[in-house]
Amino acid sequence: MNLDPIISALRARCPTFQGRVAGAAQWAGLTEDENPPLPAVYVVPLREDAGPNESEVSYFQTVTNTFGVILLVPNFADERGQDAARWIELLKHEVFRALLSWTMEPRDEHSEIVFDGGSLIYMDDARAAYQLDFAFETYLDISDSWQEVELNGLPPFEGADINVDCVDPSMHKNRPDGQLEGRIKVDL
Structure with missing residues (x-):
């Protein structure tokens, strides 16, 4: 799952983050002791769910790609998380406007991005992390299969x-x- 276009879209379309959009490696390397500038967002792959082969004579399979957009927001005002909740609501709608119904290029290989849920994944007295889950479909066809390799290895039909x-x-x-x-x- 290539998330680079999503990271680029969030950087370009979400001005509140001021370019503070990173990928899974940066999220995984973030420690509790670090204090990056906030708010920030991290884009991480979550899962790929494959449907059955839909073709009787060839190969066509739909794959649902789910990724997370982790909002890292300040929570300095109160330990109950009310400040963090205000930040999350504000940023959630900015991310929605950047991603919902958008289809990555090439458009014939991706479906539009849809919202798949959200949950609080971390909170302390300094910051909170809220994960928004999104999904889009990609497709595997005969060009992705061994059948294509095997057919290309045959001599010309004479x-x-x-x-x-x-x-x-x-x-x-x-x-x-x-x-x-x-x-x-x-x-x-």
Whole structure:
């Protein structure tokens, strides 16, 4: 799941963060002792859920990609978290306006981004972290499969030789008798 376009979109469309938008590595490396400038946002991959192969003769599978946008906000005013809650509501709507219904490029390989829920994941007397979950679909097709590799390894189709053995129901109980009644040669 490539989240770089989402990070870029949040940097460009969410002025309150003043460019403080980072990825999963920065979030994972953040310690409780660090005090980065706030508010800040971190974009992290959460999961990929795959549906069944939808094709009978080829390969087509829908994958739901879920990612989190973690809002890291100040919580200095009170330990009950009311200041953090005001920040979260303000920033949540800014993030919504930046991402909801947006389709990443290439548009034929992604569905629009939808909201998938949210939850408080951390709070102390200095800051709070609230995670907004979003999802979009991508698609796997034959070009992503072994079948494509195998088909590309075949020699060019130049024609076919077809042998015809007719069924005589009175003699062989609806089975061919093993004698060829015809041959067809097709050259392309």
